[in-house]
Amino acid sequence: MGKRGPAKTPTNLIQLRGNPGHRPINDKEPKFEAPAEVPEPPAFLDRYAKAEWNRVAPVLHKVGLLTAVDIMPLAAYCSNYSMYVQAEKAKRARGKLVLDFGNYECQIPEIGIASTAMKQMVAFAKEFGMTPSARTSVHIDKPEETKDPLIEFINGTRRKTSS
Numbered sequence: 001m002g003k004r005g006p007a008k009t010p011t012n013l014i015q016l017r018g019n020p021g022h023r024p025i026n027d028k029e030p031k032f033e034a035p036a037e038v039p040e041p042p043a044f045l046d047r048y049a050k051a052e053w054n055r056v057a058p059v060l061h062k063v064g065l066l067t068a069v070d071i072m073p074l075a076a077y078c079s080n081y082s083m084y085v086q087a088e089k090a091k092r093a094r095g096k097l098v099l100d101f102g103n104y105e106c107q108i109p110e111i112g113i114a115s116t117a118m119k120q121m122v123a124f125a126k127e128f129g130m131t132p133s134a135r136t137s138v139h140i141d142k143p144e145e146t147k148d149p150l151i152e153f154i155n156g157t158r159r160k161t162s163s
Contacts, residue, residue: 012065013129032067039066042075048082049075056130065128077124080117087114 011025019025038061041053057074060066066074087110097105125131 010065010127016063016129032069034061034064034067037061039068039071041078042071045075045078046082048085049078052078052081056128060128060130070128073124073127077121077128080121080124083117084114084121087111087117 014021014025038058041050041057045053053074056078057066060070060074090110091108091114094108094110096107096111098108100106122131
């Protein structure tokens, strides 16, 4: 039997949110190094998926949510995005209903494809904090707001604590 309850939130997202539950952070979680540059999209992605990769990968890399092991989940997100776009285009071109062999109207298969792809795309997007609800509690310090203790000490703005 699988694990019960909602999936665990990645530590990186918990830290970006400011640890709202004030629970201890798992310091034994595997840490994967982020690539120095934004990875290229995998070759197997089609043009729609690659375009989505090129749109979201730099943003995820910038905030530290894209490591070497996150490439396949992001590729899956982009692939589902592509399926969704292509199914939506087919719906627009063909209409939503066709006649079957008994001359009855039925929905085209692209409606089911679009629905499934959209659900999977949103599930992957939530894993990366890319939906409005997943993003509401993510807080990222702007570089100018981050204070370096060494710089404060050098500038004399940080006082020594008396012991």
